[in-house]
Amino acid sequence: MSVVINQLCYELLPQDPSLLLALKSVADVFAHTVHIFKSFIEQSHLAIADSINSFLKNERLKVTETHCHFESLSNSLDEALSKRAAVHRARPTEVADARNALTAVGTCFAHTALDYVAQINIAHAHKDHLILDALWSFAKECNTFFSRGHAFFDEWTAVESGAIADTLSLLESKNKYVKRKMQDRHALVPKEVFLHPTGISPEDDVVMEGYLFKRATNAFKTWHRRWFQIKDNKLIYSHRSDAFETPTVMEADLKLCLVRPAPPNFERTSCFELVTPTRNHLLQADSDTLCSAWMRALQRTIHYLHESDEQTVAEGAVVKFIDDGAPESTSNLHRESLLTELRQIPGNEVCADCGASTPKWASINLGVLLCIECCGIHRSFGVQVSKVRSLVMDTLEPEQRKVLLALGNRAVNSVYLAHIPTSKVVPPRPVSTSSRAMREAWIRAKYVEKRFVRKCSERARKFAVKRAEGFHRRVPGQCSFLFLYVCQPLK
Structure with missing residues (x-):
C-alpha cells in the first residue's frame, strides 16, 4: 500500500x-x-x-x-x-x-x-x-x-x-x-484562433509544422488544406484524415528554392510563393502572422543549407590540403589536442546549456561547447544566432580556435546568465534528459531574447565597445561579440 x-x-x-x-x-x-x-x-x-x-x-x-x-x-x-x-x-x-x-x-x-x-x-x-x-x-x-x-x-x-x-x-x-x-476559460480564446502557430513539434527534426492551403496545378486551380512540415531539409505535406499516410514530398531540396510573398494583386490574402527551378508553389496560411512565420522558417532553412554547403566546400579544401601536405592522422591528432585543451577550460567539461557531459560540438561565434541535442537547436535558430561546428569531424580556422580558447562556458554564461533569478526561472533550465521543447525555450530565452543578460547604461556600453575593439585587435575573429552583442542600453 x-x-x-x-x-x-x-x-x-x-x-x-x-x-x-x-x-x-x-x-x-x-x-x-x-x-x-x-x-x-x-x-x-x-x-x-x-x-x-x-x-x-x-x-x-x-x-x-x-x-x-x-x-x-x-x-x-x-x-x-x-x-x-x-x-x-x-x-x-x-x-x-x-x-x-x-x-x-x-x-x-x-x-x-x-x-x-x-x-x-x-x-x-x-x-x-x-x-x-x-x-x-x-x-x-x-x-x-x-x-x-x-x-x-x-x-x-x-x-x-x-x-x-x-x-x-x-x-x-x-x-x-x-x-x-x-469559469473564465472561454475568455482565453483569441478573437481569431488561427492567428498563432500550432506550437513546438514533438519531433526533433521538424523545423515548423501546421496547416496551409495549397493550390493545385490542375486546370481548375482548386485549393486544398493540408498538414505541412519542414523536415529533413524538405517540405512535405499529408492529409488530416489519414494518420498512417506516407507524407508527400513537395520539395526534396529546399536549398534550390526561393521564398517570396504572393503578388500584391493576388485575390487571396496571407499567401506566399515557393519558387523552384521547375515550378512555383502557391501556399496560403490562416493569417498574416502565420504567413510571415512560415516564410521566416523556410528562409532560415534555406540559409542554413547554403551555409552548410559553403562549410562543406571549405572543409573539402582543407582536407585536400591535408592530404597533399600531411597525413590524415595528423589532422585527427590536432582535433583531439584541441578538444582536450578546450575541456580544460572552466565549465567546458559539460554542455553550456543543459549540463550534459563530454560535449563534442562548439558554437564558434558564442564561444561555448554544446552537446548534440542542444547543437541541433542552435542550428535551427540560424547562423545569425549561433554557428555550430563539430570538434571531432570539422576543421577549425586558427581564429575560431582562438575564440573558443579565449572564452569558455563559464565565461560566456557569466554574461548571458548574469541576471538569472535564484528561483522560479522561466523557462526552467534544462538538464541532459530534458525534451527538445524545454531546451528550445531555454536557448531562445538565453541567446535570442537575452532575457538573463544584465542591462547596462549607455556609458557602460561605450566602455564595453572600446574594450571589445581592443580585444578584437589582440584576438582576431568573432570573439568581440561578447561585448558588442550582449551589452544593451538601459531601458
Whole structure:
C-alpha cells in the first residue's frame, strides 16, 4: 500500500511540498499498519497452526499405529477361528491345540482392541483441550493487535491530524480556486484562433509544422488544406484524415528554392510563393502572422543549407590540403589536442546549456561547447544566432580556435546568465534528459531574447565597445561579440 501511494505521489499528483509531506505521512501510517498486521499473522500462526500441526503429527501417528496393529490381530483371530472350526472331532489333540491357539490370539486381540479404543479417547480428549487453547491464544493475539493499532493511531492522530487537516483545507481552497478560474476559460480564446502557430513539434527534426492551403496545378486551380512540415531539409505535406499516410514530398531540396510573398494583386490574402527551378508553389496560411512565420522558417532553412554547403566546400579544401601536405592522422591528432585543451577550460567539461557531459560540438561565434541535442537547436535558430561546428569531424580556422580558447562556458554564461533569478526561472533550465521543447525555450530565452543578460547604461556600453575593439585587435575573429552583442542600453 505504501509503495502504491508513493508511486501515485510521484507520477500523478502535482509536486506540492505540503501535499508530498501529507502523503508521506499517510504512507508511513499504512507501512506501520502492515508491519503490525504481519506481526499479528506470525504470532497467530505460532499460536494455532504450530500446536495443531504438532497434535496431528504425534497423536494421529499413535492412533494410526494402534489401528494397524488392531487390524493385524483381527486377521489373525479370523484365521484361528477358521482353523478351530476345521478340526475333526475324532482328533482330540488337534482340537486342544487349535483351542489353545485361539485363546492366545483372542487374548491379544482383546488387549489390542482396548488399547485402540483408549488411544482414540485420549486423542479426542487432547483435541478438545488443544482447540480451545488455540482459539484462546488467537483471541489474545487479536487483543494485542488491536491494542497496538489503537495506541499507534492515537499517537499519530495527535501529531499529524492537524497538519493533514490543514493540507486538506488548502487543497480544497485550491480546488475552488481552479473551478473559479475555469469559469473564465472561454475568455482565453483569441478573437481569431488561427492567428498563432500550432506550437513546438514533438519531433526533433521538424523545423515548423501546421496547416496551409495549397493550390493545385490542375486546370481548375482548386485549393486544398493540408498538414505541412519542414523536415529533413524538405517540405512535405499529408492529409488530416489519414494518420498512417506516407507524407508527400513537395520539395526534396529546399536549398534550390526561393521564398517570396504572393503578388500584391493576388485575390487571396496571407499567401506566399515557393519558387523552384521547375515550378512555383502557391501556399496560403490562416493569417498574416502565420504567413510571415512560415516564410521566416523556410528562409532560415534555406540559409542554413547554403551555409552548410559553403562549410562543406571549405572543409573539402582543407582536407585536400591535408592530404597533399600531411597525413590524415595528423589532422585527427590536432582535433583531439584541441578538444582536450578546450575541456580544460572552466565549465567546458559539460554542455553550456543543459549540463550534459563530454560535449563534442562548439558554437564558434558564442564561444561555448554544446552537446548534440542542444547543437541541433542552435542550428535551427540560424547562423545569425549561433554557428555550430563539430570538434571531432570539422576543421577549425586558427581564429575560431582562438575564440573558443579565449572564452569558455563559464565565461560566456557569466554574461548571458548574469541576471538569472535564484528561483522560479522561466523557462526552467534544462538538464541532459530534458525534451527538445524545454531546451528550445531555454536557448531562445538565453541567446535570442537575452532575457538573463544584465542591462547596462549607455556609458557602460561605450566602455564595453572600446574594450571589445581592443580585444578584437589582440584576438582576431568573432570573439568581440561578447561585448558588442550582449551589452544593451538601459531601458
